[in-house]
Amino acid sequence: MIEAWSAADVRAAEEPLLAAGVPLMERASFALATQVLRDLRARRRSVRGARVALLVGAGNNGGDALHAGAYLARRGVAVTAVLVAERAHAAGLAALRAAGGRVEALHEAPERLGGVAGDVARSDVVLDGLLGIGARGALRGLAADLVRVLDAGPRPWVVAVDLPSGIGVDDGTVPGPVLRADRTVTFGAAKPGLLLPPAAHLVGELTVVDIGLALRAEPAVRRLEPADVGRAWPVPGPGDHKYTRGVVGVVAGTSTYPGAAVLAASAAVRAGAGMVRYVGPPAVGQAVLAVRPEVVTAPGRVQAWALGSGVPVGFGTAQAGRDEGQHRRARTALAEAAGRPGSPVERTVPAVVDAGGLDLLEPTSPPWFVLTPHAGELAALLRRRGEDVEREAVEAEPVRWARRARELTGATVLLKGSVTVVAGMDGTYAQADAPAWLATAGSGDVLAGVLGAMLAARSADVVGRPALSAEVASATALMHGLAWRRAGQGGPVAALEIAGAVPAVVADLLPRG
Template identity: 45%
Template sequence: MIAGYSADQIRDAEASEPDLLESGELMQRAAKGVAKVARARLWERGASRVVALVGPGNNGADALWAISRLAKKGFVASAVVHDTSVNEGQRAAEAAALARGARVIDGTSPDALDAIAGAEVVLDGITGLGGRPGLPPFAEHWVDAIYAGAYVIAVDTPSGQPVGGGEVRGDAVFADETVTFIAPKPVHLLPPTAAAAGLLTVVDIGVAPTGTPDLASLTPDDVPDLWPVPGPGDDKYRRGVLGVVAGGEQYTGAALLSTTAAVSAGAGMVRYVGTPTPESLVRSSVPEVVHGPGRVQAWVIGPGLDPSSRAKGAKAQLDVARDALASDLPVLLDAGGLDLLRDRREAPTLLTPHAGEAARMLGRLTGREVPREEVERDPAGAARELAGETGATVLLKGASTVLVPPEGQVLVQSTAPSWLATAGTGDVLAGVVGVLLASGLEPSLAGALGTLVHGEAARDANPGGPVRALAVAEEVGPAVARLLAASPR
């Protein structure tokens, strides 16, 4: 698991080591980490010219100390500084940098822009944890002057981007790489700001955050610990029966995709409730499935479901969905099923919208116009709002999928291949996550684990190339086996 912490949690961690903090030891360790990465990138490029953009805080001091180390190693190192007189740590760093042969340039002088434009590697030390969204005005022309082919390394955070995550700032720093300290912060992990942080390197400076991480990301290594593996005493009922209310006379395939995925993911049993056409398709293609309502441990409601349909069997199907919503069982609502949620549920409830569906739901619930772009600009913010409005956990699908419970830790999964953006893969995801809900996992964890395995199955189905949803569904079982075998319990 990759654990992310808020700026406050990181500051608390630093404060828990007052001796290391006050002696400047933490800063030295941070600067050493930055210098090491910068040196590697300079060598890889056969480059020699590096410049640091130095803001007024400790983030600037980190960058200055890194420049001093790089100058000592013989690189052509410069620092463009805002005002080193305001920060004691910076004055010492500036003296060391000068003594080791670096140039320290007043940020308001014309030389500053030439030094920036001529650098092959740029260290962004404008702001870090103390940064507010948007670039400080003194740094705007610095950032504009960066040569387009330069490799930009952000020190701790890409300056001007919101440290706590949120809307990406087009006028702020977009780094190729960020070297952060102690642990990742929301800006590094959440969409869309993660893209502005680039490649992420976390440097251990000898202090550890405490408390529950603000956010987390599951990795393949987590699968053996989390995936519900049956024991010798388990039967199909104990493993979890999943009820699937999906498909209709129009979207027939959704039923096939979600039930195939559920069977492939290892459901104890899958019950299907549909209308005649998808039902006959499921009967002929997924023989493991049992038909009609009955006892289940969780429900998936909505893939390919049209709540306004008047087709034969549609009313009976909808009645089952409504009964399920009124029950105390875990329910996953997807696609058409999202429109059925009218009241808050006490039982575990997971909504799995994409951006357009989330916007529509937010519009319906808040009475204001919510364009899809608003959700895309700040997916975690939108998911948080939707979770607040509904009391449900929200799994907002996208290139990065964010999972936001009404309270507590946010999860983000970002490793699925882009080929997965194709019709039907959402139906597959619903089936996989449904199985995890039926086995007793709580919605956030079920959603994150299912999302991770869904991405892995897509990669396995056709490494590096396009995938069809049915192939992903069928690959889920083998992907689980591979992930379980990679690090056995």
Template identity: 40%
Template structure:
């Protein structure tokens, strides 16, 4: 189900009133951490008793969480070693670990004495031995308040341990030295699991850090976090089951939404078929095939319910398959002066950002979603920024570039890829769970465009027929786009090519509408 991600400062501020009221937040966090650590050891070794646990302890509260958790594991029979890495650590946590029988190794070397080859601390060999033979290591070095970049003596220890590591590592709150840099990544801390407290930290959801975080557990410690302060929302199939816009009992084809599709050309007629098929199968009440009669002939042969006559639409998809300009202009003319949502894909993306500001164009005053892949976004941003942006640069920071594109264009940006990211102009981002590898196939983007058009048409019609007649906010459109990605993912698990995925959409949507699993 939906999980919100918050800036670290929002979570820290939410802790303040509870701490002032004397609520033992650390005890709650440590208890949950100890339970997860115990489950990990039981899974790997069959029991906690006799296992070896090592704690990398820094100076902050996340070290306290790790130390109190280690004390609990020691009471359950684990052999615990604490490696203190600074001149001081969390005093109460360290005392609790000592009382439970933990061994303590002081490893607070003077950074001036450390070298790139390894730390000068005489306990280096002992610390390295304990790390190497540990079944489980708890990373409590630095938390969200720590500066990026470990002191040299710690970095040297981690680098020396990395080739010999055999046990699992759980990061406490956030992995220490979490960074987007790839240089030397193999010698940094890679967690198998991250246990974070109070709420999901925004820095943990960036696709670039998944190799360092491992699986993420969010532990509720009683904070009253306001979702309005979140900067990102993670969606999974549970959200699709609860959030899919099912038809109302008293609805009709117009209230279910009319999707207009301008896709396909003489050169790429298949794109028109794929996009229209997926719009038909997405649950909209009607689909209009706009543009080329040649493409429409292919479409009608497969879907006689598709309408080719002009008329009202609640959302429009344009661009897949590079429709010819003579078919594009009438659609633009019909949309001018309206607020009908528009989904722009593929060749249509060249229209975005041509004017000095988006408000100067027919695209400006409406919900607008663009769906580039990395190369298409690179071309768009190169044009907008007046510098060369490469697809490689986009791939190094997909979330950051998607946000920048949304800010520059005023559009919701759905950046396609293994980790699809959706950025709204207000800074909110939606991160649907990744889809299957089968989606990496020609035409899959056309299928996604059709699903987006269908869901946008449904939402637009609902807003029009609603008694309060309130339009959706940009982050709500972005969330709807995230649901479309999840539908696309589900269909991708049932097929291996684009036409199969488009057909499988009917099965997925049928199950959603009729309440099947």
């Protein structure tokens, strides 16, 4: 798992060490230089004579870049520091000069911007040390101009120092120009903005360097890695049977959209549900059975619901494909799963609420409901609860709006995207496992089915400890991305094939022995 702490938490952890004279910047810059040497070796035969440009802002982030540059210069690298602010880290600057590095004071001759940017672009590696955790708002002034010019030209290999300069450190926003990095070397701990969209797309490969910080606060954002999913995946024991492994009730599809039912039910079967019950129009049930004869269409108890995929609701106008019967079934399932008065207590179970199901929610839901909107659906759900927000605003600040939807609905919110954000009761997860290829029709139905199976297997745990919903949802997002990778080998994949790849991915991930 990668855990990220806010800028304030990182500073609080640094303080006592700095007061005790622990050389944090030396540790950080040495690790940075070592990584740059590795990158140089991988990209050209010899380190000697390689060209490295440092983009240096006014603060300690620039200090890290300058100290790393001094180290590289002593290894025979031709290092040029480009200063964009009146101030620059004095000790770092002295160290670079002493090591034979060159200094280009761009702030003293801003008219040279074009020429300097051209030189920077021809470097083997560029270190972005313009801004770190001291960033406030969008990159300003000459730093912003330089990044704009570099962005428009040919791209050198960019290593971001601590973080790509100008991203929202704690919220992952991109308020202005940011130089996209091929690698980010971050110090002490990851920062939330490195994991959260849209900034996460500018980070490249993330390397977290341990500089000895003891972070005591809860992480602000977490990202699960494949090994975490392997440990969390429900594995049946000798005493298990189909009911203890979890029955998933699928309320999906209509006669206009039968495919969603086939996909969600197939995914639940392939993810290892003890049993899958399909609840819906008989003709759609037949379509499901034709693909997955394991599915049962008789009514009965379930340990989790996956509902809403391919069940259009819509407001105001007569929506094509409306099916009042499916609405009623989904509403009944939602009421029972939430434990509404009058429902049998044993029917209080987790639920995945997808697509049209989002329109059928009561004003508040329990945290063991996982809503799975994409940005447009989340905006619509928020608007129905009084927020003035469009899809574009959700895309610009996904974590803010996912958290807001969690507050307003009470449910766990999984906001789908190429980085999926999960806002849960005890924290936020960000999974970057879904390539753009995954944004195909039906891919979300598969996610709902897999998540239904996961929640059914851990039904009592999730209702008893609802904070678990977010972790289970994140593990499912990761699994979904891995299944795509497996099925598509890097190319396009049909949604049903993603479901088909789940068993092999699970087998790979389970701990051996």
